[in-house]
Amino acid sequence: MKHRTFFWFFLPTGLAMVLFIAAPIVSVLIQSVFAPHEAVFRTVENCGPFGCVQETTIDQEATQSLREAQPLGRFVGLDIYLDRGHLAVAEVGAAWANSDSLGAFFDELGDLPFYRAMAFTLTYVFVCTPALIALGLVIALAVNTLTQRLKGLVIFFSLLPMIVTPLVGSLILFWMIDSRGVLGTLIAALADNPDLSLKASTVLMWISIIIYGIWSSAPFAFVVFYAGLQTLPQDQIEAAQIDGATRWQQVRFVIIPHLMPLITFVALIQLMDNFRVFEPILGFNASAHATTLSWIIFNDLGGETRQLSAAAATSVMTITGVAILLSPVLVRTWRDFRGKA
Amino acid sequence: MFLRAFTTASVLAISAATSAAACEISARVSIVGNEFPAIQTVGANAQACAGAEVSTNLTADHQKINVPGMQGNPAEYTSAIIANSSIVALMNEDVIRPLDDLVAQFGQDLQPTQLVTIGGQVMAVAFMANAQHLVYRSDILEAAGVEPPKTYEEMLAAAEVIRSKGLLENPVGGAYMAGWNLAQEFNNMFLGFGGQHFTPGTAEPSVNSEAGIKALEMMKALSEYMNPDFLTHDSNATNAEYRAGNVALMNMWGSRAATLVTVDGVPEEVKNGFAIAGPMTVGGGDTPASTLWWDGWTVAKNISDEEAESTFKAMMNGIDPSILENPDVPTQAVWLVEGYEPTPAAIGVFEAATSGTIPYPMLPYMGLMHTALGNELADFMQGKETAEKALADVEAAYTAAAKEKGFLQ
Numbered sequence: 001m002k003h004r005t006f007f008w009f010f011l012p013t014g015l016a017m018v019l020f021i022a023a024p025i026v027s028v029l030i031q032s033v034f035a036p037h038e039a040v041f042r043t044v045e046n047c048g049p050f051g052c053v054q055e056t057t058i059d060q061e062a063t064q065s066l067r068e069a070q071p072l073g074r075f076v077g078l079d080i081y082l083d084r085g086h087l088a089v090a091e092v093g094a095a096w097a098n099s100d101s102l103g104a105f106f107d108e109l110g111d112l113p114f115y116r117a118m119a120f121t122l123t124y125v126f127v128c129t130p131a132l133i134a135l136g137l138v139i140a141l142a143v144n145t146l147t148q149r150l151k152g153l154v155i156f157f158s159l160l161p162m163i164v165t166p167l168v169g170s171l172i173l174f175w176m177i178d179s180r181g182v183l184g185t186l187i188a189a190l191a192d193n194p195d196l197s198l199k200a201s202t203v204l205m206w207i208s209i210i211i212y213g214i215w216s217s218a219p220f221a222f223v224v225f226y227a228g229l230q231t232l233p234q235d236q237i238e239a240a241q242i243d244g245a246t247r248w249q250q251v252r253f254v255i256i257p258h259l260m261p262l263i264t265f266v267a268l269i270q271l272m273d274n275f276r277v278f279e280p281i282l283g284f285n286a287s288a289h290a291t292t293l294s295w296i297i298f299n300d301l302g303g304e305t306r307q308l309s310a311a312a313a314t315s316v317m318t319i320t321g322v323a324i325l326l327s328p329v330l331v332r333t334w335r336d337f338r339g340k341a
Numbered sequence: 342m343f344l345r346a347f348t349t350a351s352v353l354a355i356s357a358a359t360s361a362a363a364c365e366i367s368a369r370v371s372i373v374g375n376e377f378p379a380i381q382t383v384g385a386n387a388q389a390c391a392g393a394e395v396s397t398n399l400t401a402d403h404q405k406i407n408v409p410g411m412q413g414n415p416a417e418y419t420s421a422i423i424a425n426s427s428i429v430a431l432m433n434e435d436v437i438r439p440l441d442d443l444v445a446q447f448g449q450d451l452q453p454t455q456l457v458t459i460g461g462q463v464m465a466v467a468f469m470a471n472a473q474h475l476v477y478r479s480d481i482l483e484a485a486g487v488e489p490p491k492t493y494e495e496m497l498a499a500a501e502v503i504r505s506k507g508l509l510e511n512p513v514g515g516a517y518m519a520g521w522n523l524a525q526e527f528n529n530m531f532l533g534f535g536g537q538h539f540t541p542g543t544a545e546p547s548v549n550s551e552a553g554i555k556a557l558e559m560m561k562a563l564s565e566y567m568n569p570d571f572l573t574h575d576s577n578a579t580n581a582e583y584r585a586g587n588v589a590l591m592n593m594w595g596s597r598a599a600t601l602v603t604v605d606g607v608p609e610e611v612k613n614g615f616a617i618a619g620p621m622t623v624g625g626g627d628t629p630a631s632t633l634w635w636d637g638w639t640v641a642k643n644i645s646d647e648e649a650e651s652t653f654k655a656m657m658n659g660i661d662p663s664i665l666e667n668p669d670v671p672t673q674a675v676w677l678v679e680g681y682e683p684t685p686a687a688i689g690v691f692e693a694a695t696s697g698t699i700p701y702p703m704l705p706y707m708g709l710m711h712t713a714l715g716n717e718l719a720d721f722m723q724g725k726e727t728a729e730k731a732l733a734d735v736e737a738a739y740t741a742a743a744k745e746k747g748f749l750q
Contacts, residue, residue: 285573
């Protein structure tokens with residue numbers, strides 16, 4: 001394509017990307033290095049239905065002039081990135097100096113919101129992603145062997161977890177694993193322990209959320225792989241059969257290599273999606289056991305006093321995290337590109 | 342009988358309509374607020390005004406939208422219905438206007454106690470009071486042979502008797518969901534032990550104190566008698582446990598107590614055993630382990646004077662004493678409106694108000710403290726760390742947030 005043609009072809013998409021992707025990211029970046037002005041307090045008498053008390057309030061007139069002088073707020077550089085709510089550099093240093101063992105150090109680390117969120121997020125990403133790819137592949141292979149008449153129905157039911165809104169799906173599962181719910185009661189009976197509660201145990205809560213994650217995302221992998229299977233050349237399979245390959249060997253040496261580009265694609269998308277996991281934390285009321293970066297952003301914005309700068313800093317860290325996760329693939333794509341050029 | 346009730350209701354409806362017709366406004370009114378029966382009543386009566394459009398947006402997410410919705414110029418919302426905790430966010434951002442001149446012109450009928458003044462300026466008009474207090478099952482307490490508890494220590498003892506007699510497995514209910522609810526239960530207990538959240542006159546935290554540790558230990562002791570899922574139970578879930586007959590003792594909001602057993606499907610024994618009492622004290626203190634709340638309305642700053650006047654008039658109509666003529670309305674809340682006669686459902690809140698319960702602090706940095714408490718206390722409740730460590734974490738988390746917001750240097 002000529003450069004000129006390409007330019008006009010790409011212009012609308014490019015403009016939309018600048019407007020809806022680049023500009024918000026720049027705005028979040030700016031927000032994260034500025035913080036609200038230092039508040040000027042004064043003590044006043046507050047009266048209401050329950051009598052009068054002396055209380056502190058913000059002196060709006062004094063704060064107003066500060067705001068007008070610097071409408072963005074005060075520049076704090078990387079302070080917010082380094083504070084306890086984020087990278088907690090000082091706290092991590094102190095924990096390293098004061099811990100006798102590595103275990104004690106990690107205990108201290110798990111007490112800091114960012115590292116606690118990362119511990120769960122990374123576990124979730126690296127358990128869910130391979131598991132849902134494997135499950136999606138198994139479903140695709142199974143559905144592919146069905147008779148034509150059954151296929152449509154089975155495909156529809158296999159896709160249901162993806163069709164259900166994530167928040168609704170997690171809420172339904174949350175009620176089922178309640179200690180008075182269907183699954184909760186069943187598990188307690190199987191374990192022969194009536195006091196067993198999934199929601200009261202961190203380990204069981206993590207397992208529940210991971211199972212939910214696999215359940216809700218496997219259909220995506222299934223659809224992609226199923227489409228890939230339709231392009232599988234039959235002569236290769238037949239050749240393998242003539243050579244005496246077992247069913248497993250056909251899958252391992254013919255089907256999987258054929259689907260490899262699709263597996264990479266699903267892995268990429270799911271790494272990104274799983275790193276931003278949010279709905280199940282809310283749906284499962286799991287914040288006592290598991291938090292994620294997205295949940296921290298939600299929590300910073302949802303309090304009575306909104307912490308915009310803290311939320312912006314966590315957003316930038318989420319973007320950085322996704323970039324780091326994807327970097328091996330991005331580097332390879334870049335090398336391929338360079339190789340071609 | 343039915344006919345008489347019917348005619349009375351019609352007469353009331355007509356008289357309510359007459360009072361509504363008296364309300365004439367000339368500019369738009371847009372109200373944002375929380376969603377529960379009393380506020381819906383206020384919103385509906387404000388909408389009875391004629392002359393211009395009155396719209397309401399009543400939602401549980403009102404705190405997430407009221408500040409952004411009032412920061413623009415002109416503001417989207419001309420009035421926000423708020424409580425003593427959430428007015429702080431509006432004051433911090435300077436989005437509501439003083440009401441003194443409007444009160445002088447149109448608010449002669451207000452009771453002096455309804456006026457919420459900050460630094461001598463009327464900033465809100467309160468219309469109802471709220472507090473958390475004891476809700477119990479009289480039948481189960483009778484079967485266990487215990488009196489309704491006056492202190493949390495008695496509550497623990499009663500719970501032990503109920504459990505050991507095999508009446509209920511987890512007799513205590515509590516809105517201990519990690520986050521806002523858990524923090525609120527800590528606030529109650531902390532104030533009951535005589536604690537102060539901040540060093541007076543400063544934004545320096547002081548929850549890591551003897552009172553804080555005692556408060557956490559009492560909460561931990563109570564949680565031993567709760568459904569093991571307690572960290573996921575908000576007040577709705579706790580009420581559901583009570584309605585299902587699984588709970589005999591709980592600390593619950595007055596605004597929810599009146600409707601607790603009126604929904605469908607509540608077993609007869611729960612309906613008959615339903616009883617309420619004032620808030621409990623703890624640790625031998627005199628101050629109840631609870632907080633007092635008011636709900637009221639404000640008028641936005643970034644709107645024209647005409648819109649402000651219309652908003653004030655419409656909201657005044659929303660809390661007009663005539664709303665109490667509808668027989669459902671008096672039980673919806675403890676109204677601060679003239680002519681309100683307390684119903685039996687109101688004793689809990691009334692006792693809270695008369696027994697020296699501390700109002701929820703109206704401080705610019707209290708919201709950050711509440712958030713920090715909600716995030717950091719769950720580890721202690723699960724037995725993962727000591728009370729001292731949990732409170733030190735709260736102070737550290739609060740300090741980081743307060744530095745960002747410019748409350749601490």
